[in-house]
Amino acid sequence: MMGMEFVSLSLVPMLIGICVAIACALPGNFLILRGQALIGDAISHVVLPGIVVGFLVAGTVSSTVMMLGAAAAAVLSMVAIETIRRLGRIEAGAAMGVVFTTMFALGVLLLEQADTSGVHLDVEHALYGNLEGLIWLDAIGWDSLLDPVALAGLPAELPRMVLVLLVIVAFTVILWRPLAMMSFDEGHARTLGLRTTALSAALVILSAVAAVAAFDAVGSIIVIAMFICPPAAARLMTNRLGSQVLVSVVIAALTAVVGYVLAGYGPLWIGQTASVSAAGMIATVSGVALALAAIWGPHRRRVR
Amino acid sequence: MLSDALLLQLGYNATLVTLGAMMLGLSAGVAGTFLFLRKRALVSDAISHATLPGIALAFLVMVALGGDGRSLPGLLVGAVGSAGLGLAAVSFLSNRTRLGEDTAIGSVLSVFFGFGIVLLTVVQSVGQGQQAGLEGFLLGSTAGMLRGDATLIALSAGLTFAVILLMRRPLTLAAFDPGFAEVAGHNPRRSEAILMAVVLAVTVVGLKIVGLILIVALLIIPPVAARFWSEQSDRVLLIAGLIGGVSGYVGAAISAIAPDLPTGPIIVLSCFGLFALSFLLAPQRGVLAMALRHIRFRREVHLQQGLLAIAQGQPIYESLTRRLLIREGLIRADGVATPEGRAEASRRLRDVARWREIRNDPALEREAALYDGLTNIETVLTPDQLDALDARLSPQAEIG
Numbered sequence: 001m002m003g004m005e006f007v008s009l010s011l012v013p014m015l016i017g018i019c020v021a022i023a024c025a026l027p028g029n030f031l032i033l034r035g036q037a038l039i040g041d042a043i044s045h046v047v048l049p050g051i052v053v054g055f056l057v058a059g060t061v062s063s064t065v066m067m068l069g070a071a072a073a074a075v076l077s078m079v080a081i082e083t084i085r086r087l088g089r090i091e092a093g094a095a096m097g098v099v100f101t102t103m104f105a106l107g108v109l110l111l112e113q114a115d116t117s118g119v120h121l122d123v124e125h126a127l128y129g130n131l132e133g134l135i136w137l138d139a140i141g142w143d144s145l146l147d148p149v150a151l152a153g154l155p156a157e158l159p160r161m162v163l164v165l166l167v168i169v170a171f172t173v174i175l176w177r178p179l180a181m182m183s184f185d186e187g188h189a190r191t192l193g194l195r196t197t198a199l200s201a202a203l204v205i206l207s208a209v210a211a212v213a214a215f216d217a218v219g220s221i222i223v224i225a226m227f228i229c230p231p232a233a234a235r236l237m238t239n240r241l242g243s244q245v246l247v248s249v250v251i252a253a254l255t256a257v258v259g260y261v262l263a264g265y266g267p268l269w270i271g272q273t274a275s276v277s278a279a280g281m282i283a284t285v286s287g288v289a290l291a292l293a294a295i296w297g298p299h300r301r302r303v304r
Numbered sequence: 305m306l307s308d309a310l311l312l313q314l315g316y317n318a319t320l321v322t323l324g325a326m327m328l329g330l331s332a333g334v335a336g337t338f339l340f341l342r343k344r345a346l347v348s349d350a351i352s353h354a355t356l357p358g359i360a361l362a363f364l365v366m367v368a369l370g371g372d373g374r375s376l377p378g379l380l381v382g383a384v385g386s387a388g389l390g391l392a393a394v395s396f397l398s399n400r401t402r403l404g405e406d407t408a409i410g411s412v413l414s415v416f417f418g419f420g421i422v423l424l425t426v427v428q429s430v431g432q433g434q435q436a437g438l439e440g441f442l443l444g445s446t447a448g449m450l451r452g453d454a455t456l457i458a459l460s461a462g463l464t465f466a467v468i469l470l471m472r473r474p475l476t477l478a479a480f481d482p483g484f485a486e487v488a489g490h491n492p493r494r495s496e497a498i499l500m501a502v503v504l505a506v507t508v509v510g511l512k513i514v515g516l517i518l519i520v521a522l523l524i525i526p527p528v529a530a531r532f533w534s535e536q537s538d539r540v541l542l543i544a545g546l547i548g549g550v551s552g553y554v555g556a557a558i559s560a561i562a563p564d565l566p567t568g569p570i571i572v573l574s575c576f577g578l579f580a581l582s583f584l585l586a587p588q589r590g591v592l593a594m595a596l597r598h599i600r601f602r603r604e605v606h607l608q609q610g611l612l613a614i615a616q617g618q619p620i621y622e623s624l625t626r627r628l629l630i631r632e633g634l635i636r637a638d639g640v641a642t643p644e645g646r647a648e649a650s651r652r653l654r655d656v657a658r659w660r661e662i663r664n665d666p667a668l669e670r671e672a673a674l675y676d677g678l679t680n681i682e683t684v685l686t687p688d689q690l691d692a693l694d695a696r697l698s699p700q701a702e703i704g
Contacts (some may be wrong), residue, residue, distance in 0.1 A: 036344060037407040041414075084528075087591050088583055093406075094345045094528050101521030102576040105569035107442055112565055123443060127517075128421045221421060225414035232397075232407050257680040263422070274429035276422045283418020290411055294401050 008139035012158055013131045014260050015221075019161040020214040021252035023168050024226035027207040029245050032231050033183040039204060040227030043211040045100040046077040046222035047128055048107030049211060051215075056114055062154065063216060070212045077103055078204070079145050099281055112279065128279040129219025132264070134158075157217040164213040169192040172245070175199070180241050222279040226252055230287035236290075236297030310557045310641035320454035321446045322556040325513050325571065327461035329522060329552025332510065334468050335502045336523035337530065341479040343538070344408050345527075347394060347500075349520040352507045354390025356420025356516060358382035359441055360427050361367040374437060376453040376512065383508045390416050390498055442516035444568035446559060457512060464505045471498050513556065515568035521575060522548055530577040532586035547582075551575035556584060603628060604678050608652060610634075612643045620642055646682035655681045658693055 024040065031037055047070035054069025077099050084095040108123055138144065138153030145151070172179065176278050181189040182196050190196050207227070214223045234248035259282030294300060308314055318395075320420075329500040362382025363373040371378075397408035424438060439478050477485035478495035488493050503523065510519040530543035546568045555571030562570075584591050602624075610625040612636065620626055620639060629635040634645035641649065658681050669682050685693065 030408045032404070035406055037403055037404065037410045041349070043408055084583070087529075087594070088532065088589065090528055090531065091340075091343050091345075092341055093343065094524055095346050097349070097520060097524035098528050098576070098579060100574055101524065105518055105521065105572035105576070108569045109573065112569075124439065127442070127658055128418075221414055224410060225418055228407055228410040228414065232403050232411055235403065236401060248671060257578050267426075274425070276425040276429075280418040280421030280425070284422055285415050287411065287415025287418070290415070294397060294403075297401075300401045 007142055007144060008136045010260070010264065011139070012155055012259060013278065016134060016158055016161050016217050017131060017256035017260050017278070018253045019158075019165045020210075020218050020222065021226045021256040021282070022206075022249050023165045023210040024214060024223055024249045025159065025230040025252035026168050026172050027203060027210060028227040029231040029234070029241075029248055030179055030183045030203055031207065032228060032235065033241075034186075034200070036204075037228050037232075038093070039207055040211055041224045042077070042081075042100040043074055043291060044098050044223050046103040047073050047208075048214060049073050049103055049110055050107075051126070052075075052107050052110040052114060054081060056110070065158070065210060066216070070215070071102065071208070072131055074208045075240050106215070109294075125219065126215070127128075127219050128221050128277055129215075129217060131218045131260070131278040132224075132275070133141070134217060148256050160213055161217065164210060169205060171202070176203075178202070183241070193199045198234065219279050221281050225283035225286045226255075229283075229290045230255065233286075233290040233293035233297070236293040236300040239299050251286070255286045255289055256282055259283070308561070310551050313590055314560050317449060317451060317454050318560040320458050321449055321513070322553055322560065323355075324454065324458035324509075325446070325547045325552035325567075327458065327465055327505065327552075328344060328513055329511050329548035329550070329575075330545045330569070331464040331502070331527070331548075332506045332522035333526035333530070333546070334465075334472075334541050334546025335499070335506050337527040337537075337544045338475050338479050339503065339523060340527035340531070344359070344405070345524045346406070346520070347391075348503050348507065348523040350412045350416075351387050351391055351500075351504055352510075352516045352519045353420075353508065354393075354416040355383035355387045355424055355511060356417055358384070358386025358389075358443070359511070360420055360423030361386070363427055364423070365616050373599070376450075379438075379441075379648070380456075380508050380511070383511060384504065387504055387507060388415065391504065400703065412701050413538060440515075441511050442515050442517055443509075443566035444513050444571075446513055446556060446567045447581075449512070453512065457509060460505070460509045462480070464467040464502060464509060467498075467505075467544060468502055471495075471502070472541070475499055476541075480537065491628035512554075512598060513567055513612070514571055515566065516650040518568040522552070525572070525575045525579050526551070529575075529582040532582040532589045535588075538589050547575065547578045551578060554621050601678075607632070607634075608678060611645070611649040611652045612656065614645055615653035631671075658696055661693055661697055 026153070028037075028040065030038055036302055050071070051066045051067035051071075051162025053064035053073075057069070058065035080099045081092075081095050084090050084098060085092055088095070090098075107126075112222070117179060134155045134157055136144075136150075136154055138150040178189065178194050178199055181192070182194065182199055211220075211223050213226075230248040230252040233251055234244045237247050238244050260278050262285065263278040263281035266281075269274055335347065336348070339348060348385045359379050359382050362379045365382075366371040366375060366378050374561060393412045394405070394408045397403050397411065398405040408579065427438060430663065473483065474495050475498065477490060478492055478499075482492050485495065506523065507516070509517050514522055526544040528549040529547050530540045533543050534540050550573055551574040555574045556567060558574075559565055559567040559570050582590065587593055605621070606625045606628050610620055610622075610629045613620050614635070620629070620635070626635070626639065629645065630637060633642060634648060635641050657677055662668045662681075662685075663675060665672075674684050682690070
């Protein structure tokens, strides 16, 4: 289990899972403090029509075009939500509900109309992805990690996810103080001269980048779970933002590993033959982590 | 083809499903309005996603007991069970911990759905050879529905609607003024529980028609659309019900003639069409009406300022003001005021003086509150009052 088979079958999905989990959990920390926890949910629904249109334009499953489509759809939805909220004087949650359900419905309809029979693009894929399918065929053991020929055959999702993760880590580290200030007291941050509008837009855009990059590899459900569950669990464990973010990163990475292992090998341990969905299992494990924190977490109560 | 479907000419089952979808839309529109008024629209998203593990578990249990896993009543019982659990988890997280309701909704939604997906893969491996067909619950599929299932859906949609009608008053009271509702003898916890039960019923009934991912649209879009048409809760409820009902009916009818298309998205898109119409065309709050109001307001401001400038002998440079004044025949193209323009200008200047007097007079405090620079003074004071006001103004005018 720890030899060649592990490297080619499990190493890459596990690494991608860890990258996705951390890339989503980092911005999630600030989103839940700002009451925008459902943005991950909204983004992962609205990008579907963009991805389908990107596919129809390109004619193949081309990541670049589909990413552009997803970005366009996300921007369009954000504009639509703001328009409905401002012009219609409708509460933000409801405006979001109108837009993301409509966009998702549009995406599903486009998907059913388009001829996607030859490619792995369908609603189920969009929802729970295919993490297990990202195998590294060229790997023949741990030595392959140093072999340029084998490395060239790595699934393209891994370097992309690593890049996105690096960008997000850089953003969080560089803008740590403004982000922290904005998350707790936006009015105070503004009086100090911080450009909070630009900063919160940057936060949302970065979350969208994380969601879209992850969406392709692991589907939307794990993205939504990782935006919320690890930061929420960490929030119940500590009162300091710094330790909250660190704890959420640890929880996210652990969740990804434990979820993947349980999905792949868990059924074998209880005598089943087939494995279960890794994306679903990772989401489930993150829920267990949150449940434990909600029951026993040292700072689970509201400060009065 | 479409006319056949809309006129219910496609057979008994399709008719039942279409009527069921209409009733579901009605119930969802009305129930959603209560959620919307309480700003809790997205709770329904958590409830609907939380049905999935229940459905899959019910299937596994029924297969393990040697029955047919696809029996709809059994699956719906499972859905109710896990959705109830999800609802309890949302309220535990948002009431008993420091996490906000949006965080609670998002975590319950994703975790329950993720666990549901895990169970679905188990179902796929257990039911080898036997197509479970549980995917239909994700996006709704009404094609080829069994007679008994169609009847069950139509009946429970009707029942849900009846409960909503009976509970209309306590629910409205609790949405607007929980304190008053309590004093009036309605237990707020009970209204809350009834509302959540109704939303749960709508969600579960809608599983087969709209699917669990999109049922939340039927609870959110109709109230938001209806809100544009009226400021009165009774009417918003009625209109939301109508919008939901029409989109359910039309969506189910369209999907009856295009069985390859999942029903849910069609219903949601019909619903969004009605929303877009409301957003643009509603008489008071619609975007078009607002734009027209804005243009009229701007015109009034420019005319007023232009006329005051004429009265005080100042030149007018602003191009929109000049255009408006020329179009009204108040100045000539070279900027010189016409006789009508001078007359109107001196009237406006007099009214400015009158308003100043009103605002200085404590006895006219209530009238002074109406001052906004544009209101016609003759709509505020009676002719007698105006004469008295002018009498006070004239000596000063002579001195000045």
